[in-house]
Amino acid sequence: MKKQTFDSKPAGPKPWYDPRVRAIFFQVVAIALVFWGGWVLIDNTLSNMESRGISTGFGFLDESAGFGIIMSLVPYDATMSYGRTFWVGLTNTLLVSAMGVVTATILGFIIGVARLSSNWLVAKVSLAYIEVIRNIPLLLQIFFWYFAVLSSLPSPRQSVDVGGAFFLNNRGLYVPEPVTQDGFGLVWGGVFAAIAAVIGIRIWAKRRQLATGAIFPTFKVGVGVLVLVPVMSYLLAGQPLEWDLPALKGFNFGGGISIIPELAALWIALSLYTASFIAEIVRSGILSVSKGQTEASKALGLPNGLTLRLVVIPQAMRVIIPPLTSQYLNLVKNSSLATAIGYPDLVAVFMGTTLNQTGQAVEVVAITMAVYLTISLLISLFMNIYNRAVAIKER
Amino acid sequence: MGKPMTEQTQTPETQSSPSSDVGKSDIIRVEGMHKWYGDFHVLQDLNLTVRHGERIVICGPSGSGKSTFIRCINRLEEHQQGKIIVDDVELTDDVRQIDSVRREVGMVFQHFNLFPHLTVLENCCLSPIWVRKTPRKEAEATAMEYLERVKIPDQANKFPGQLSGGQQQRVAIARALCMKPKIMLFDEPTSALDPEMIKEVLDVMIELAGSGMTMLCVTHEMGFAKTVADRVIFMDGGEIVEEAPPHDFFTNPQEPRTQKFLKQILQH
Numbered sequence: 001m002k003k004q005t006f007d008s009k010p011a012g013p014k015p016w017y018d019p020r021v022r023a024i025f026f027q028v029v030a031i032a033l034v035f036w037g038g039w040v041l042i043d044n045t046l047s048n049m050e051s052r053g054i055s056t057g058f059g060f061l062d063e064s065a066g067f068g069i070i071m072s073l074v075p076y077d078a079t080m081s082y083g084r085t086f087w088v089g090l091t092n093t094l095l096v097s098a099m100g101v102v103t104a105t106i107l108g109f110i111i112g113v114a115r116l117s118s119n120w121l122v123a124k125v126s127l128a129y130i131e132v133i134r135n136i137p138l139l140l141q142i143f144f145w146y147f148a149v150l151s152s153l154p155s156p157r158q159s160v161d162v163g164g165a166f167f168l169n170n171r172g173l174y175v176p177e178p179v180t181q182d183g184f185g186l187v188w189g190g191v192f193a194a195i196a197a198v199i200g201i202r203i204w205a206k207r208r209q210l211a212t213g214a215i216f217p218t219f220k221v222g223v224g225v226l227v228l229v230p231v232m233s234y235l236l237a238g239q240p241l242e243w244d245l246p247a248l249k250g251f252n253f254g255g256g257i258s259i260i261p262e263l264a265a266l267w268i269a270l271s272l273y274t275a276s277f278i279a280e281i282v283r284s285g286i287l288s289v290s291k292g293q294t295e296a297s298k299a300l301g302l303p304n305g306l307t308l309r310l311v312v313i314p315q316a317m318r319v320i321i322p323p324l325t326s327q328y329l330n331l332v333k334n335s336s337l338a339t340a341i342g343y344p345d346l347v348a349v350f351m352g353t354t355l356n357q358t359g360q361a362v363e364v365v366a367i368t369m370a371v372y373l374t375i376s377l378l379i380s381l382f383m384n385i386y387n388r389a390v391a392i393k394e395r
Numbered sequence: 396m397g398k399p400m401t402e403q404t405q406t407p408e409t410q411s412s413p414s415s416d417v418g419k420s421d422i423i424r425v426e427g428m429h430k431w432y433g434d435f436h437v438l439q440d441l442n443l444t445v446r447h448g449e450r451i452v453i454c455g456p457s458g459s460g461k462s463t464f465i466r467c468i469n470r471l472e473e474h475q476q477g478k479i480i481v482d483d484v485e486l487t488d489d490v491r492q493i494d495s496v497r498r499e500v501g502m503v504f505q506h507f508n509l510f511p512h513l514t515v516l517e518n519c520c521l522s523p524i525w526v527r528k529t530p531r532k533e534a535e536a537t538a539m540e541y542l543e544r545v546k547i548p549d550q551a552n553k554f555p556g557q558l559s560g561g562q563q564q565r566v567a568i569a570r571a572l573c574m575k576p577k578i579m580l581f582d583e584p585t586s587a588l589d590p591e592m593i594k595e596v597l598d599v600m601i602e603l604a605g606s607g608m609t610m611l612c613v614t615h616e617m618g619f620a621k622t623v624a625d626r627v628i629f630m631d632g633g634e635i636v637e638e639a640p641p642h643d644f645f646t647n648p649q650e651p652r653t654q655k656f657l658k659q660i661l662q663h
């Protein structure tokens with residue numbers, strides 16, 4: 001070894017005292033451990049499956065399933081493949097999740113605002129709702145709605161009958177199904193024309209406000225156009241719509257659209273449960289906007305409604321969005337509790353029945369997990385894009 | 396200092412008010428006003444008459460009710476007894492009256508309270524566009540005029556979070572002026588600022604006072620009071636203790652509480 005010479009660089013520490021060298025060393029060790037662990041896991045699984053004679057691969061997806069599913073959005077019968085059961089499960093999961101997200105959001109925002117109401121009764125009722133609902137396990141609530149509420153409804157023969165069109169019984173809720181006749185295209189045309197007109201009015205009103213300062217009642221006129229134009233085109237086209245009414249046939253109802261109690265129970269429970277969390281998020285978002293902001297807005301002469309719309313809500317949204325995203329993710333993942341009451345979601349149909357019949361545990365579990373991961377990442381992505389749009393610039 | 400020409404009509408009240416100045420009519424009248432927070436009597440029997448173009452400085456120890464008092468003038472706080480009449484409109488529970496008073500009264504806060512999600516220009520245009528229904532171009536032109544007056548036109552497209560405290564407070568003043576108010580209220584406008592930024596804000600306020608604006612300032616800046624104020628009001632324990640022109644107030648205070656307060660703040 002050469003003796004250290006004096007040059008312009010300060011003498012470095014010995015490599016094992018240099019934090020950078022240490023960091024690289026530990027990272028290499030960590031990566032090596034992860035790969036080794038993964039390899040052991042895969043090798044072990046493969047050799048075990050081989051010794052028990054389990055075939056691997058995704059060939060099972062083309063085999064005939066041979067079991068029925070009580071509800072499917074895509075055409076399905078028992079002769080179809082396991083691949084088809086996957087789609088049935090996936091669409092059912094997406095259906096209940098989408099319905100839940102919409103209702104939980106609406107309900108959550110209403111309750112969150114009500115919680116801040118100056119009306120004592122409204123505020124306390126919201127508080128009671130939040131504290132009761134969010135502190136009872138979701139599974140219990142799903143059972144409550146399914147077994148205690150919906151199962152105790154009358155049998156189909158004693159259905160609750162609303163005007164001979166809506167029927168409620170322990171097999172579900174039956175509503176009339178609209179069947180379009182010839183000439184309904186005109187009504188669709190009317191709907192699209194109305195939407196286009198409203199967008200046009202909005203743009204025109206905005207331009208006019210920028211140019212002259214006059215504020216046009218866009219909302220009221222918009223609602224009027226959206227209702228009147230389709231109704232008029234419907235009448236003009238000779239009312240080309242008929243209703244397929246549900247009717248009792250034998251022991252059950254036929255015709256119309258039915259909402260099965262499994263879906264209803266899961267939807268109600270998921271919505272109410274998630275709404276209680278969203279309400280707290282909304283409340284904290286609104287409270288996070290300092291009182292000075294409201295005061296400054298009022299001092300400038302802005303009335304309460306405009307203060308809320310132009311000053312408070314835009315600032316509250318940036319606080320609300322990130323935790324709201326995780327509530328949406330929770331709702332989607334919680335929808336897998338469907339299994340408990342037999343709603344045919346992805347977990348019940350695919351990871352339940354399909355897995356039991358095929359025994360392809362590794363493949364089925366991997367597919368199911370990948371699906372939930374994909375849905376969650378997509379929701380996060382869209383919410384992040386939205387969040388970036390409403391974020392506040394500083395420095 | 397240019398005093399504005401105002402109407403010559405005089406009401407008997409203006410003549411009888413203690414420090415009456417001929418040729419000016421009342422713009423704010425506070426009569427026998429009381430306010431309570433629960434059982435706590437914050438403001439006790441306040442009486443004040445402010446004429447067009449008058450500049451009034453309100454001072455007093457903390458907790459004396461001076462901020463609460465000026466916040467009553469645009470109804471950010473409610474009073475429970477007595478009368479407040481601003482520009483011939485009495486402040487009652489009627490929201491239309493409250494909104495019409497707020498349109499004519501600008502306010503500058505201790506903590507600026509700029510809207511962080513809007514640019515400086517948008518902050519200034521928000522209320523003219525939505526409340527006065529001014530065309531956007533016109534509102535922006537007015538805003539730029541006032542931003543030039545407070546000497547920060549180059550920051551118009553920045554967000555408040557990107558400005559220093561002094562700059563933010565000057566934007567807040569410009570924002571209030573964009574509504575073309577008849578009265579400006581200042582609630583300790585320099586208390587949250589670093590010493591080197593106080594001057595830039597005071598300069599803007601002095602310039603504004605010179606233009607004939609009716610101003611009510613709650614402030615501890617005694618130098619500002621001496622140069623600008625027509626009257627200094629001293630409050631303590633929710634009461635107006637003393638009211639005098641600045642020269643008399645600082646050189647010959649009558650009340651012992653005023654003397655004690657002045658001694659404390661002018662010691663250094």
